[in-house]
Amino acid sequence: MPLYCLYIHSIDQSSGICQLYNGTICQHFLKNTHVFIPPNATINELEERLKAAYGVIKESKDMNANCRKYALPSLCFSSLPICRTPERTNLLYFANLAMFTNLYSGNDTREKRSVSKDSKSKHFFLKKKSIFYDDVFSKDVSSKYPPTKESENLKRICREECELLETELCQKEYAIAKRHPVIGIVGVEECQRLPQHKDCSTLGITIEVDETENCYWEDGSSYRGIKNRSITGKPCLRWSWLMKEISDFPELIGQNYCRNPGSAEKSPWCFVDDRSLDRNIESCHIPKCSHNLWLRIILISGLIVAAFIIILLFVFFKKKGSQGMKNIQNINTPNAGDNIYGNSQLNSNQDMGRIPLNSSMEPVGVTSKNMEKNSLLRIPHFTLQDVEFFEELGEGAFGKVYKGQLRQLNKKTVNVAIKALKENASIKTQQDFRREIDLISDLKHQNIVCILGVILNKEPYCMLFEYMANGDLHEFLIANSPMEKKCLLQLEFLQIAMQISEGMEYLSGHHYVHRDLAARNCLVNEGLTVKISDFGLSRDIYSSDYYRVQSKSLLPVRWMPSESILYGKFTTESDIWSFGVVLWEIYSYGMQPYSGYSNPEVINLIRSRQLLSCPENCPSAVYSLMIECWHEQAVKRPTFTDISHRLRTWYDGHIKIDHINP
Structure with a gap:
């Protein structure tokens, strides 16, 4: 041949x-x-x-x-x-x-x-x-x-x-x-x-380990701690070395920690190496949780009493010292659990009466000295005569949101989004409105929708934000999808994702948790500029994105990890999970996550680790990043700093390739 x-x-x-x-x-x-x-x-x-x-x-x-x-x-x-x-x-x-x-x-x-x-x-x-x-x-x-x-x-x-x-x-x-x-x-x-490669196809096998578990209940069959030495101090052997049939006990897979499979003993145990015997079993030195229960109750009670005394002393000395203090207030960083915009979907809006407010959003009777402490003084103030209302964009918990035009001090006009407080708002709603202004007044980033000013001299009280011409990201993606005979370039996908990641990196670095990160809460301006927001607009098109869990608040379960759904735990790590879903939305051109499933079905899918599949034409590296964001263990999810670095590297790489191969 x-x-x-x-x-x-x-x-x-x-x-x-x-x-x-x-x-x-x-x-x-x-x-x-x-x-x-x-x-x-x-x-x-x-x-x-x-x-x-x-x-x-x-x-x-x-x-x-x-x-x-x-x-x-x-x-x-x-x-x-x-x-x-x-x-x-x-x-x-x-x-x-x-x-x-x-x-x-x-x-x-x-x-x-x-x-x-x-x-x-x-x-x-x-x-x-x-x-x-x-x-x-x-x-x-x-x-x-x-x-x-x-x-x-x-x-x-x-x-x-x-x-x-x-x-x-x-x-x-x-x-x-x-x-x-x-x-x-x-x-x-x-x-x-098989090659040793981190980017591999996972079968979803997880090793049940809880590093915080330091005691056991009942006979210890549910113990998942990391104690791996017997009561005599000998290292525990890997279970598979001595128990060939461990299929019935998945808690033994791939580790040598103390366990009590099938309640075979009275407490957690393990195999140890003893040359005098072929198979030597020893119990582990792990305390029983119930033995320490009363001691913990006493200690906690003592700490509560001590904390109460310290608070009383602190209040006493603060009042005494405030008589001669200058009226200066330090600006405190909000708690990590606070939503940057109040998260209006999650707040209850029961009307509990209303108190009149003066021009600084303080209750009547507040002295001018206390007014000086208010962070509202750092924000430009305007009057209703400075604003022209155009059209209604939607309605949130505080009231309606409008598109309008602001006439600034230099006589120039600028388009704005106006978030108005509804009339006859309850005391709690008024407090939340004021708290939101206080929270977002310090946020200054090119990928965060920033507040431009407030109107507080006359009702309706308003917050003024920069207006984003192309609407929310969800609508933008649909309008530029193949269904509309359009498409976005891979470089544009990365540009959108990178801006959201950098905005979230800024928020997490300042100890803010968004709680409702989704494409609908990101706004798009001209030049494909994307900024994170949360106006909480209750439009019918987004009603199916929220679900009332156990008669509690409406929650965006399709964007939430299991720890947020089950335990109400919102952290930067839960925002990272949500960012992974936003990535999926971007590459799916605005498709609803878990489309075709009801909200209760979605909760079961998330709990059973049935993750979203890779969107069409989505690069495998980007989908791998989504999978990392959806890691079952929150501590193993990448940080926003790491995500931003990766997206920036891919984005710069695309620019170089396009430059070399026009």
């Missing part, structure tokens, strides 16, 4: 291409992703094999329940690994064919003869191939690898999880699968051959 034919045959036999997955068996895991199709196979053939293998798994009565839930994702990711760079992989494959065709097409017969007649032909071929790679793919190192399953830059199963399945959780099932005539054809990953 001629050398040309040999090399073409070699390419055809050893390489594959990336195709968009459009099947049904692995839709939950691979929807809208490009998967690697090996040589001599088609995506339809692989789909049929997966159907047959999944049918065997569903009918099997021998598979452990704790192992069964990982069987399908394991099969999907094994047989159809996700391509990290599908465009480059396919370009490389077809460009190779084109190159070889040009080299040996017969246009240069003299060169063809010289290549085929001596022993240097292979060297000549590889040299041409190297020059071609360096010329076309010099900007992407990963694409220099030939497109094969073993060497291509694929997103494969996380090696650590694969090893946990094979050696601990599904030891018996894994061994059977490799030899099974149907499942074996599909292919089960050889864990030792």
